[in-house]
Amino acid sequence: MTKQPEIENELTKLPILEFVFFNSAEIIFAHEVRELCEGNSCGMYNTTWACPPAVGSIETCMKKCQAYNKAMLFTTATEMDSSFDMQGWLKARVEHEALTDQVADVFRRFDENALILSTEGCTVCKKCSYPDAPCRFPDRMYPAIEGYGIMVMQMASALKISYNNGANTVTYFSMVLFNE
Numbered sequence: 001m002t003k004q005p006e007i008e009n010e011l012t013k014l015p016i017l018e019f020v021f022f023n024s025a026e027i028i029f030a031h032e033v034r035e036l037c038e039g040n041s042c043g044m045y046n047t048t049w050a051c052p053p054a055v056g057s058i059e060t061c062m063k064k065c066q067a068y069n070k071a072m073l074f075t076t077a078t079e080m081d082s083s084f085d086m087q088g089w090l091k092a093r094v095e096h097e098a099l100t101d102q103v104a105d106v107f108r109r110f111d112e113n114a115l116i117l118s119t120e121g122c123t124v125c126k127k128c129s130y131p132d133a134p135c136r137f138p139d140r141m142y143p144a145i146e147g148y149g150i151m152v153m154q155m156a157s158a159l160k161i162s163y164n165n166g167a168n169t170v171t172y173f174s175m176v177l178f179n180e
Contacts, residue, residue, distance in 0.1 A: 002180055003110040004070070010106040011074070014099060017171075019074035020159045024177055027065055028151040028158065034058045037147055044121035044144070048128040049135040051121045051147045061148040068115060068177035073155060074103065076172050077165035089170050096172035097123055100142060103176060111178040117150070118142035118174040145175055 004021055011019055037045050037052045044051045055061055065071075076096045080088035100118045107114040122128065122141045135141050145152055152173050156163040165171045 003178070004180070007072075007106060007110055011072075011103065014102055014106075015076070016099065016103070017075045017077045017165070018161045019072055020161055021070060021072045022159060024065055024068045024071045026158070027071060028154045029058065029062050029065075029149045030151050031058060031149065033146050033151055034149040037144075042120050044147075047130065048121045049130045049138075050118075050128075050141050050143045054130055055143045055147050058149040061143075064115060065148065065150075065177055068179050070178050070180050072107075072176045072178075073159060073161060074174055074176075075156075075161060077162075077169050079166075080168050080170060083168055085168075092170045093119060093172060094123065096174070097142075100174045101140065103174065104139075104142070107176050107178055113179075115177040116142045116174065117145040117148055117177070119172050120144055121147075142174070145173060150175070 008021070034052060046053060048054065076092070076099060078088065078092035078095065080092070097118060100116065104114070104116045107116070121144050124137045124140050129136055153163050156173070163171065
């Protein structure tokens with residue numbers, strides 16, 4: 001019996017902009033994405049359990065994803081006063097992560113081992129315990145999609161989800177991997 005219709009019914013109750021289900025074998029991985037992480041382009045590399053190197057090598061991340069047979073990618077989009085509204089970006093990200101918590105709750109009712117990937121590192125703690133102690137909230141810490149080496153822009157295009165939702169808008173992505 002497939003879980004997707006029941007999950008989809010629950011997801012339609014949430015303020016998700018777009019979502020799509022697909023086979024996990026369709027995930028597009030690239031070492032170049034991980035190299036951006038290692039170049040510390042977002043400033044999170046080696047600072048959190050949600051980002052490299054703590055998430056493991058790209059090969060390890062690929063194996064983790066390939067252990068699931070299904071995946072779902074979803075987005076939120078938030079309009080801001082300007083493209084340079086950093087406070088707006090941060091607020092939108094916090095809202096996206098709160099929605100990711102809700103989505104995680106839905107999926108974990110159907111697959112308690114669902115893997116949740118989200119945006120640019122974790123925001124649960126003010127200061128991450130990495131690398132000195134284990135993660136304090138492993139059920140709420142979602143590794144970064146890009147940290148797993150996943151090409152989000154190409155995935156959005158392949159799955160016909162909008163990557164860019166217009167001027168003065170920020171779009172965030174999360175992915176859930178699960179087994180049917």
